[in-house]
Amino acid sequence: MTTGEPGQPRTDRSPWNWLLVLPIVLPLLTFLFNSDEPRLLGFPLFYWLQIAFIIVGVTCTTIVYRMTK
Amino acid sequence: MSAHTTELVVFILLFLLVSGMGFVASRWRRPTDLASLNEWGLGGRSFGSWITWFLIGGDLYTAYTFVAVPALVFSSGALGFYALPYTVVVYPLVFLVLARMWSVSHVHGFVTPADFVRARFGSPTLALAIAITGLVATMPYIALQLVGIEAVLKAMGITGHLPIIIAFAILAAYTYQSGLRAPALIAFVKDALIYIVILAAIIYIPAKLGGWDSIFDAAKAKFDATPAPGDGMLLNANNQLQYVTLAFGSALALFLYPHSLTGVLASRSRGVIKRNMSALPAYSLVLGLIALLGFMAIAAGTKPVTTDGKADTNTIVPMLFDQMFPDWFTGVAYAAIGIGALVPAAIMSIAAANLFTRNIYREYINKNATDAQEAGVSKLVSLVVKVGAVLCILLLDPQFSIDLQLIGGVIILQTLPSVALGLYTRWFHKSGLIAGWAAGLAAGMWMLYLIPNPANGKQHFGGSAFALSNLGFDTKMTIYAGFLALAVNLVVAALATVIFRASKVADGADATARGDYFADEGDPQVKDRGLTASH
Numbered sequence: 001m002t003t004g005e006p007g008q009p010r011t012d013r014s015p016w017n018w019l020l021v022l023p024i025v026l027p028l029l030t031f032l033f034n035s036d037e038p039r040l041l042g043f044p045l046f047y048w049l050q051i052a053f054i055i056v057g058v059t060c061t062t063i064v065y066r067m068t069k
Numbered sequence: 070m071s072a073h074t075t076e077l078v079v080f081i082l083l084f085l086l087v088s089g090m091g092f093v094a095s096r097w098r099r100p101t102d103l104a105s106l107n108e109w110g111l112g113g114r115s116f117g118s119w120i121t122w123f124l125i126g127g128d129l130y131t132a133y134t135f136v137a138v139p140a141l142v143f144s145s146g147a148l149g150f151y152a153l154p155y156t157v158v159v160y161p162l163v164f165l166v167l168a169r170m171w172s173v174s175h176v177h178g179f180v181t182p183a184d185f186v187r188a189r190f191g192s193p194t195l196a197l198a199i200a201i202t203g204l205v206a207t208m209p210y211i212a213l214q215l216v217g218i219e220a221v222l223k224a225m226g227i228t229g230h231l232p233i234i235i236a237f238a239i240l241a242a243y244t245y246q247s248g249l250r251a252p253a254l255i256a257f258v259k260d261a262l263i264y265i266v267i268l269a270a271i272i273y274i275p276a277k278l279g280g281w282d283s284i285f286d287a288a289k290a291k292f293d294a295t296p297a298p299g300d301g302m303l304l305n306a307n308n309q310l311q312y313v314t315l316a317f318g319s320a321l322a323l324f325l326y327p328h329s330l331t332g333v334l335a336s337r338s339r340g341v342i343k344r345n346m347s348a349l350p351a352y353s354l355v356l357g358l359i360a361l362l363g364f365m366a367i368a369a370g371t372k373p374v375t376t377d378g379k380a381d382t383n384t385i386v387p388m389l390f391d392q393m394f395p396d397w398f399t400g401v402a403y404a405a406i407g408i409g410a411l412v413p414a415a416i417m418s419i420a421a422a423n424l425f426t427r428n429i430y431r432e433y434i435n436k437n438a439t440d441a442q443e444a445g446v447s448k449l450v451s452l453v454v455k456v457g458a459v460l461c462i463l464l465l466d467p468q469f470s471i472d473l474q475l476i477g478g479v480i481i482l483q484t485l486p487s488v489a490l491g492l493y494t495r496w497f498h499k500s501g502l503i504a505g506w507a508a509g510l511a512a513g514m515w516m517l518y519l520i521p522n523p524a525n526g527k528q529h530f531g532g533s534a535f536a537l538s539n540l541g542f543d544t545k546m547t548i549y550a551g552f553l554a555l556a557v558n559l560v561v562a563a564l565a566t567v568i569f570r571a572s573k574v575a576d577g578a579d580a581t582a583r584g585d586y587f588a589d590e591g592d593p594q595v596k597d598r599g600l601t602a603s604h
Contacts, residue, residue: 009583009584010584010587011587012165012168012169012586012587017165020161020162020164020165021161022161023157023158023160023161024158024161024162027153027154027157027158027316028154028158028313028316028317030304030309030312030313031309034303034304034309035303036289036302036303039282039285041281042275042280042281042282042283042284042285043281043285044285044302044303046147046150046302046303046304047150047285047357047361050150050153050154050157050357051153051354051357053154053157054153054157054350054353054354054357056157057157057158057160057161057350057353058347058348058350060161061160061161061164061343061346061347062347064164065343065344065346065347069340
């Protein structure tokens with residue numbers, strides 16, 4: 001999207017950018033996962049799920065980068 | 070002392086190794102001439118994805134973080150884990166913003182966020198406000214890196230201030246000589262050590278403590294037994310809003326710090342930045358695991374070092390390592406924390422020096438400064454800043470630096486409308502932004518003043534959790550003070566803008582063009598800053 005063919009003004013607008021909202025909002029909805037059970041490898045839900053959100057963040061930013069390159 | 074000889078020897082050897090690297094760094098990717106801010110202060114603006122990853126990672130995840138976050142988890146539980154969502158949220162949040170900042174800065178040769186504000190809003194006064202805010206927020210942060218080193222030294226039984234003075238003198242010398250190249254090169258060692266130590270810690274320590282299940286159960290038992298309402302292995306109804314707003318507010322603040330932008334502007338292209346936004350969360354994983362060291366310390370029954378009757382919880386992680394690891398590896402772990410303090414301290418002092426040079430010296434003292442003069446002033450100021458940080462720690466209670474850093478997070482947020490929103494819109498009036506900035510600062514300071522800390526008996530500046538009951542709400546809920554202060558800032562800036570526009574008060578001129586925000590490496594307007602003068 002930002003490749004900018006000659007004559008076309010460049011922009012960083014793209015529908016793909018909406019994907020960035022997911023990893024911003026998800027970790028902030030603490031009321032959804034503020035709980036001990038179910039545990040994973042001994043980690044309470046509150047801890048393992050937030051660590052798992054790192055993967056969501058990496059996936060979303062990578063997709064947006066690739067699709068708007 | 071003798072019980073710690075092995076640790077000390079390993080620590081000193083690794084410390085000497087990186088000091089040597091710091092001096093050699095001036096010859097790394099050597100330019101024809103180091104005497105400009107683009108070279109000394111931004112490493113030639115040519116760093117690729119890998120170096121940028123190490124540099125920004127080494128810059129954002131500081132020794133103080135490694136020491137203070139687990140200490141907070143140790144004493145409060147879940148609330149201290151905010152550091153993880155904070156560093157998950159930040160990268161998608163700034164993904165597009167930083168790319169714009171990179172482009173406009175490369176087209177115009179900006180070195181600091183205040184440079185951008187100066188050009189965008191045509192107001193030296195607003196730029197000065199942004200620069201001073203950045204300086205005030207960064208200075209205590211540098212001092213806190215010393216607190217990180219001190220925690221390690223204390224755990225090795227070393228007291229007195231001489232070792233810290235020596236460490237910072239060496240750091241000051243190679244930063245003076247090599248500029249941003251020094252921390253960029255040392256960051257490789259720092260991060261390698263940190264990753265090794267954390268990997269070992271999360272495998273070895275839980276195995277010795279009977280697994281993660283029993284670690285979390287021990288923590289739960291401890292928090293259930295205490296009467297304090299704010300702690301617990303999970304959040305409660307009163308601190309959930311604080312957790313969310315603290316994570317989000319800290320994420321908004323992170324890249325407003327001048328030193329974070331230094332790493333961004335030193336990169337070669339927009340692509341380097343965007344790739345890093347996907348790769349930097351690897352450090353978030355490490356930070357999350359480091360935070361859990363606080364629970365391990367609970368399960369292991371670790372006691373913090375006590376000096377003069379006061380327990381220093383910042384020593385909890387060093388003490389845990391001392392208790393768990395063999396001596397030589399404890400030495401490696403301590404070196405990781407110690408070196409972890411040097412990288413950010415170097416970058417922060419460079420960023421602070423650049424702010425002074427570009428937005429105070431060049432604006433008010435010597436308008437026609439040459440590149441060489443700018444670099445010379447920055448080098449000197451970087452020394453002054455470090456001396457100031459050492460004096461802060463020597464002469465004042467370290468608690469003072471911790472308070473200041475807390476305040477720093479709240480006040481740096483007040484630059485958001487000018488710096489971050491400014492990249493998107495020129496709608497705000499320059500005087501409206503100044504009014505909002507002042508109102509946000511006042512509101513932030515007032516709220517922080519009202520926050521007590523029952524744990525250490527402080528009446529004021531006891532934390533960042535502002536009780537909503539202060540505003541007349543009938544609730545025990547708390548919210549991050551910086552978040553509310555930013556809201557005040559935005560409302561005042563918007564109202565004042567409408568009023569100033571309606572009464573036709575003159576606004577500044579915008580020196581940037583729309584296309585500047587999307588320019589990339591190789592474009593004609595993005596000059597090769599390593600070869601040409603910046604102006």
